[in-house]
Amino acid sequence: MSALVLRAGVPQRGVELDLEVREGRVVALVGPNGAGKSTALGLAAGTLRPGSGQVHVAGRRVAGEGAWVPPHERRISLLAQEPLLLPHLDVLANVAFGPRARGAGRRAAQEVAQARLEEVGAAGLAARRPQRLSGGQAQRVALARALAPDPHLLLLDEPLSALDVDAAAELRQVLRTTLREAGRTAVVVTHELLDVLALADDVVVLEAGRIVEQGTTTEVLSRPRSGFGARLAGVNLVLGEREGPDGVRAGADVLHGLAGGEEATRGRAAATFSPRAVAVHLDAPGGSPRNVLPVRVTGLEQQGALVRVRAATASGTRLAADVTPASLAALGVAVGQDVLFVVKAAEVDIYET
Known part of the structure; x- marks a missing residue:
């Protein structure tokens, strides 16, 4: 009842x-x-x-x-x-x-x-x-x-x-x-x-x-499906369209990850990943990481023992990365600076919405 x-x-x-x-x-x-x-x-x-x-x-x-x-x-x-x-x-x-x-x-x-x-x-x-x-x-x-x-x-x-x-x-x-x-x-x-x-x-x-x-x-x-739900869960959320079997596209931004056995290649989908899974780089990293997103830093906040780097892509996707103060000091990152957010595909969860 x-x-x-x-x-x-x-x-x-x-x-x-x-x-x-x-x-x-x-x-x-x-x-x-x-x-x-x-x-x-x-x-x-x-x-x-x-x-x-x-x-x-x-x-x-x-x-x-x-x-x-x-x-x-x-x-x-x-x-x-x-x-x-x-x-x-x-x-x-x-x-x-x-x-x-x-x-x-x-x-x-x-x-x-x-x-x-x-x-x-x-x-x-x-x-x-x-x-x-x-x-x-x-x-x-x-x-x-x-x-x-x-x-x-x-x-x-x-x-x-x-x-x-x-x-x-x-x-x-x-x-x-x-x-x-x-x-x-x-x-x-x-x-x-x-x-x-x-x-x-x-x-x-x-x-x-x-x-x-x-x-x-x-x-x-x-598996949040809204911006507030993602903030409550403490994860980055990208909402868009399915891009192949393991990707999500939101404007010009594409993220690849683990689809959890889902076989769909079209339709609305979400990608989520922890801010702690994001590495911040000034230049393109070595190797061939699948998820490299150019972003502009919009804010810096203390998050416990870490610093949360808030940023946005040119398409307007808002993301966050949690890094140590020492790493941030070594990078010299400041608000308004252009950097790269890098996240392994294994850290990204892809699912239908």
């Missing part, structure tokens, strides 16, 4: 979505700023009316022509970047608020609240007021509050972005336990690869108000 079917649009925002979330799955919704992620959450939660199409939650039509179910009747919980706890109530009462609003008695609501606080590792905070909580503690309580009404679907809008590194790591593990391992259904908006790896069964990539890629987390990260 589908927990959420969202086939709806908001024309004034340039958003048109066709999204389905299966029951018991955690879906990471990713994409650049302005791609439509918040619009998707608003359509699901009921804080935004669709201009076209319809929305179903747990098989019930909640939005569309002639239908509108208000947010509080959709059995959906939202966990935002900020906890937004009620300051005049203690932690236990904050978490019990949802069950009470659904008609549970005081004792029953408190029992549910205590159970959810235990689940997120915050049982010892029950008697505190929100102002006495750290950021990580408050977000744990907010998660317990979101779980307490037993929602059909949990929406999480970058829930870790306001936390420091240590608190985010702890809450990420709590989310993995309470969502993915517990078999709950959720949509998580995030920009972080660690969130995707820890939490998501599936990944949906939005760009310019459209879904451009979706699949299991393994599928999207191992």
Whole structure:
């Protein structure tokens, strides 16, 4: 059964979505700023009316022509970047608020609240007021509050972005336990690869108000088919047309690699390879490497112990190479300089798109 079917649009925002979330799955919704992620959450939660199409939650039509179910009747919980706890109530009462609003008695609501606080590792905070909580503690309580009404679907809008590194790591593990391992259904908006790896069964990539890629987390990260998917996976991506049995052409750029047993010689295809597989040269290297791409350096960034050299070909293909600071110093590479990117065919993955 589908927990959420969202086939709806908001024309004034340039958003048109066709999204389905299966029951018991955690879906990471990713994409650049302005791609439509918040619009998707608003359509699901009921804080935004669709201009076209319809929305179903747990098989019930909640939005569309002639239908509108208000947010509080959709059995959906939202966990935002900020906890937004009620300051005049203690932690236990904050978490019990949802069950009470659904008609549970005081004792029953408190029992549910205590159970959810235990689940997120915050049982010892029950008697505190929100102002006495750290950021990580408050977000744990907010998660317990979101779980307490037993929602059909949990929406999480970058829930870790306001936390420091240590608190985010702890809450990420709590989310993995309470969502993915517990078999709950959720949509998580995030920009972080660690969130995707820890939490998501599936990944949906939005760009310019459209879904451009979706699949299991393994599928999207191992064989991305969109620019944002490639950046999330940390690989170079070249999209183009098949060039023979083992190549991809994008404009004047041709890359050869391993086709993984695919026999197609025509049609749309992608080539991916790690920035660490790219060697940077000032002059043509010796031997006969199959992939030698003339590029102009557009930027230099520190990437851990390496330096990421960002560059573009004359056809506009954007690529990156990760090299050691010593190698970069020896080459004397600077922004605006023309260099050669060289990558072995064995390091390039070729597949259909």
